[in-house]
């Protein structure tokens with residue numbers, strides 16, 4: 155990772171932060187540890203733009219009947235986690251129309267071949283062969299537009315977004331070379347640590363909003379559901395030799411424990427594993443209680459916030475106003491360097 159990971163300002167000297175979450179369902183532990191945790195840490199001393207990526211959700215969820223309630227949920231759950239709409243601009247993507255204009259220009263600088271090779275595109279084609287639309291293909295271009303619109307350098311995201319960020323840098327560089335220096339190179343950001351991937355509980359992939367609900371821990375899960383999911387997490391009969399290598403699915407459980415349990419608790423189960431004396435039932439019970447202690451205050455707070463639609467509307471309106479000011483400044487520069495300012 156580059157020096158800019160220090161958040162001490164990059165070549166352009168800015169400390170602008172941008173990221174987004176799609177309103178495609180309940181937020182989960184992966185969203186928290188991959189993204190939201192860093193939103194909260196970064197909002198204190200940086201210019202932050204965080205958005206609900208409703209336009210992105212249309213690429214896979216064209217039915218808009220539950221969109222409003224999903225948007226409200228993403229807002230409420232982020233605020234319950236500690237996102238402060240007075241510190242960060244917290245807005246809805248579709249309310250900043252300049253996004254669509256920049257997306258259009260960047261589309262002329264994105265090539266079909268590179269878009270077709272994107273891992274997330276290939277995954278989505280496999281999952282939804284009946285709806286391979288152009289929006290899905292150009293998803294990374296829209297994401298680049300969101301980031302570049304605020305000339306952001308730091309993008310707190312999970313590991314699954316690494317390739318998209320590389321593409322955003324390519325589009326920014328192509329634009330700068332062709333028309334003039336407008337955009338900094340945005341970096342995926344996690345405070346000098348590797349980007350996070352929170353695995354699913356069945357050991358087959360990552361936690362996700364819209365797939366494999368029993369293998370994902372949602373911030374809205376009640377205590378019994380958390381216990382049930384964790385007790386069903388994949389384990390085996392335990393190591394038969396001391397200092398064995400952990401299978402992936404056991405590594406995953408320890409990873410989850412590292413996120414929510416006290417360090418000495420994790421160390422004690424690590425020692426049991428290395429002594430080949432671990433009892434996975436005990437470990438899962440402990441993890442469930444620590445997980446409940448982490449999730450239940452967020453769940454309760456989010457439920458309160460969610461019931462206050464007026465407050466959520468005010469948050470969105472205030473956030474969109476802030477985001478539009480920054481977007482309009484960038485688009486003025488973009489049109490100038492492109493030669494689209496005719497009078």
Ligand code: AMP
Nearest residue numbers: 176184185188189311312351352360361
């Ligand atoms: P999405 O849910 O795809 O809209 O992603 C919103 C944010 O959460 C992005 O920054 C993702 O990288 C992050 N994220 C989603 N799932 C995970 C996961 N399982 N582990 C880590 N980060 C994740």
